[in-house]
Amino acid sequence: MSPQVAGQLELLGQVLISGILLGGLYSLIGLGMSLIMGVMKIINLAHGELMMVAMYITFWAFTLAMIDPYVSLLIVFPLMFLLGVSVQKFLLTPVMEADTVLPQNQVLLTVGLGLVLSNLALLLFTANYRSVPVSYASKTIYWDLKLGGQTISLSFSYPFLLAFGIAGVLGASLFLFLAKTDTGRMIRATAQDKRAAALMGINTKRITYITFGLGAALVGAAGALLDPVYYLYPQIGGPFTNKAFVITILGGLGDIPGAVLGGLVLGLAESLGSVYISLGYKDAFGFIIFVLVLIFMPRGLLGRGRA
Amino acid sequence: MTKPRPMQLVTLTLLALGLTAAPLLAQGKTFKVGVPLPLTGAEAKFGEMEKQAYEMALDEINAKGGVKGTKLALDIQDSGGKPETATAIVEKFITIDKYPIVVGEYSSQCSYAVAGVAEKYKVPYLVVTGAADKITQQGWKNVYRLNPPASLYNLGVFNFFENVAKPKTIAILYENTDFGTSTSKAMKEYCDAHGVNVVLSEGYQAGGVDFKPILQKVKSLRPDIVYMVSYLMDASLLMRQSKELDLNPQAFIGGGAGHTLPEFLQNAAEASEYCMSATLWTPQVKYPGAKEFFDNFKKKFDKEPDYHGVEAYAAAYVLADTLKRAKSFTADDIRTALAETNMMTAFGPVKFVSWGQFTNQNRMDTLVLQVINRKFETVWPKEGASAKYVFPAPHWRDRK
Numbered sequence: 030m031s032p033q034v035a036g037q038l039e040l041l042g043q044v045l046i047s048g049i050l051l052g053g054l055y056s057l058i059g060l061g062m063s064l065i066m067g068v069m070k071i072i073n074l075a076h077g078e079l080m081m082v083a084m085y086i087t088f089w090a091f092t093l094a095m096i097d098p099y100v101s102l103l104i105v106f107p108l109m110f111l112l113g114v115s116v117q118k119f120l121l122t123p124v125m126e127a128d129t130v131l132p133q134n135q136v137l138l139t140v141g142l143g144l145v146l147s148n149l150a151l152l153l154f155t156a157n158y159r160s161v162p163v164s165y166a167s168k169t170i171y172w173d174l175k176l177g178g179q180t181i182s183l184s185f186s187y188p189f190l191l192a193f194g195i196a197g198v199l200g201a202s203l204f205l206f207l208a209k210t211d212t213g214r215m216i217r218a219t220a221q222d223k224r225a226a227a228l229m230g231i232n233t234k235r236i237t238y239i240t241f242g243l244g245a246a247l248v249g250a251a252g253a254l255l256d257p258v259y260y261l262y263p264q265i266g267g268p269f270t271n272k273a274f275v276i277t278i279l280g281g282l283g284d285i286p287g288a289v290l291g292g293l294v295l296g297l298a299e300s301l302g303s304v305y306i307s308l309g310y311k312d313a314f315g316f317i318i319f320v321l322v323l324i325f326m327p328r329g330l331l332g333r334g335r336a
Numbered sequence: 337m338t339k340p341r342p343m344q345l346v347t348l349t350l351l352a353l354g355l356t357a358a359p360l361l362a363q364g365k366t367f368k369v370g371v372p373l374p375l376t377g378a379e380a381k382f383g384e385m386e387k388q389a390y391e392m393a394l395d396e397i398n399a400k401g402g403v404k405g406t407k408l409a410l411d412i413q414d415s416g417g418k419p420e421t422a423t424a425i426v427e428k429f430i431t432i433d434k435y436p437i438v439v440g441e442y443s444s445q446c447s448y449a450v451a452g453v454a455e456k457y458k459v460p461y462l463v464v465t466g467a468a469d470k471i472t473q474q475g476w477k478n479v480y481r482l483n484p485p486a487s488l489y490n491l492g493v494f495n496f497f498e499n500v501a502k503p504k505t506i507a508i509l510y511e512n513t514d515f516g517t518s519t520s521k522a523m524k525e526y527c528d529a530h531g532v533n534v535v536l537s538e539g540y541q542a543g544g545v546d547f548k549p550i551l552q553k554v555k556s557l558r559p560d561i562v563y564m565v566s567y568l569m570d571a572s573l574l575m576r577q578s579k580e581l582d583l584n585p586q587a588f589i590g591g592g593a594g595h596t597l598p599e600f601l602q603n604a605a606e607a608s609e610y611c612m613s614a615t616l617w618t619p620q621v622k623y624p625g626a627k628e629f630f631d632n633f634k635k636k637f638d639k640e641p642d643y644h645g646v647e648a649y650a651a652a653y654v655l656a657d658t659l660k661r662a663k664s665f666t667a668d669d670i671r672t673a674l675a676e677t678n679m680m681t682a683f684g685p686v687k688f689v690s691w692g693q694f695t696n697q698n699r700m701d702t703l704v705l706q707v708i709n710r711k712f713e714t715v716w717p718k719e720g721a722s723a724k725y726v727f728p729a730p731h732w733r734d735r736k
Contacts, residue, residue: 039552040552043549043581044549047546047549050546054545148376151376151380155384156375156380157381158568158569158599158603160569160602160603162605166605167576167580167606167607169582184581184582186548186577259545259573260572262378262569263380264376268543300546300548300549303540303544303549304552304553307538308538308539309512309538309540310541
């Protein structure tokens with residue numbers, strides 16, 4: 030094998046690795062939104078802003094108390110769960126119960142919530158860009174692969190790898206929770222048919238609280254995992270809300286395994302597209318796939334979501 | 337998706353209040369200048385720094401009695417970094433508040449939009465930080481620019497190339513904004529003209545999480561120089577991820593902006609070491625008042641100003657100087673006085689000249705800085721250097 034071919038293989042391998050690792054984080058962001066979509070039938074447009082809140086919690090935990098971002102997951106998860114529950118209980122539920130508010134207008138409440146959160150962060154924490162300078166931020170694991178007399182050297186970013194692993198564990202736990210526990214079954218029942226679930230004696234209101242709490246906690250976890258490799262500022266939420274939206278549509282509205290697949294597809298599309306087509310249109314690739322999926326597979330990549 | 341921002345509502349409310357309050361204010365002995373700035377949104381950090389620098393300069397000017405016994409005041413309004421909002425704010429400044437001069441804005445996009453409005457109403461506009469070439473290439477008679485245009489940001493770097501680096505190949509990565517495109521285009525033209533092979537030139541969308549795929553591509557091309565034009569956080573990520581990939585050109589060179597900010601040192605940490613950048617100003621320059629500005633700003637706001645801060649600070653002094661010389665505070669007289677400006681500021685000499693396609697453009701030398709021991713040092717030109725450059729930079733794996 031010639032060195033040129035080896036170089037191209039190395040590039041391709043690195044691009045695939047980057048795409049999949051990033052996709053793992055995207056999946057975690059998408060999971061929360063898909064879960065909320067499944068039960069509440071609304072798109073949570075404050076999703077990215079919830080992630081921003083979690084990122085600030087992680088940042089302050091690190092800055093003030095030197096708590097490692099991965100350890101702070103233990104704080105972020107319950108705090109974000111509580112925040113999610115309160116949002117559902119005190120903001121969304123009252124609006125959903127009001128007959129005068131059209132269902133599609135409930136979404137607007139989440140837009141407002143997002144604006145309040147990001148501007149509150151601007152007021153409290155200023156517009157400064159922050160980062161969590163952990164010592165292992167640019168630690169890398171190299172993997173030298175011998176292939177046809179050439180060495181292909183692939184690098185794995187340590188924090189990305191860790192984030193991918195934790196995202197995987199959280200995703201798997203969510204599956205188990207939904208599949209095996211009573212509360213999980215109640216969530217699925219409510220998602221399938223809210224009225225029938227209520228008739229079976231399920232307290233659907235409580236289920237919506239738990240669902241929104243879980244959705245917020247999941248995206249919060251993604252925020253904590255993103256902190257060591259990325260940066261934060263008050264308006265960081267918007268682009269991630271868009272990404273979560275794309276992932277949710279790719280996976281099929283409310284389809285949990287679909288959201289995982291959607292996240293991976295988005296990560297790979299961005300990373301392959303930026304090298305082999307053009308870096309400037311990186312964000313466009315996700316949306317192109319988004320439109321194609323909407324036209325040809327309106328029920329998501331796995332064809333199981335709601336059209 | 338664009339969402340309406342609450343600041344727009346606030347702006348509207350202020351606008352309504354301003355309507356009723358404006359005649360009252362006009363009677364006092366203050367002269368108000370309209371300044372649009374991004375105080376929210378992704379550029380808010382820079383807007384805030386400029387606001388502080390303007391106010392610091394104004395306090396100093398007013399403490400010395402203002403201009404002809406009149407106190408100066410700024411009417412700073414938040415554009416959110418959006419050209420359409422900046423346009424609306426300036427329309428209001430000119431038509432409702434009747435301000436005879438407009439100063440400021442941060443990004444090239446917004447400055448360009450504001451310049452169009454100012455030209456339409458024949459009100460002088462002093463551009464302070466917007467660097468895209470086209471702003472002063474329209475033949476507009478009311479637009480004056482304090483900062484050099486983006487294509488000249490690299491003058492110091494070109495000089496460094498000719499005398500020291502003598503690169504054969506270069507890879508260019510730039511943010512696809514007005515500033516990034518202008519600066520990188522100038523670099524590309526220089527390289528084409530001087531026999532430097534441009535092996536890759538790619539624009540990117542700001543705010544990406546993972547640049548490793550494209551950096552890997554750069555690595556496979558083995559350029560002598562990796563040149564980047566980025567805003568703050570992208571600059572840090574690019575350097576951190578280059579280190580991760582063990583990408584080793586002879587030098588990483590930034591085109592100003594992101595690579596020159598104090599936060600770059602914190603955020604990129606050890607990955608910032610030996611990174612060079614074009615810059616317009618460092619606290620080490622010999623201009624009178626430069627060091628004082630840096631020290632006072634740091635003391636007052638507990639953070640280090642970069643060249644955006646000193647540009648705003650100098651702009652306030654140019655404004656005061658112009659008003660001192662203006663026969664009256666009307667747009668026409670202020671424009672005449674502004675055109676005749678010839679003064680020294682903490683940012684450097686200011687004089688508006690026209691050459692080539694440029695009109696009313698300040699021209700000045702630019703510098704090259706390098707991060708050495710986690711500090712910004714001026715390394716080029718040699719005469720003003722505070723430290724000797726390190727070139728070529730050692731490979732990542734060979735560093736401690």
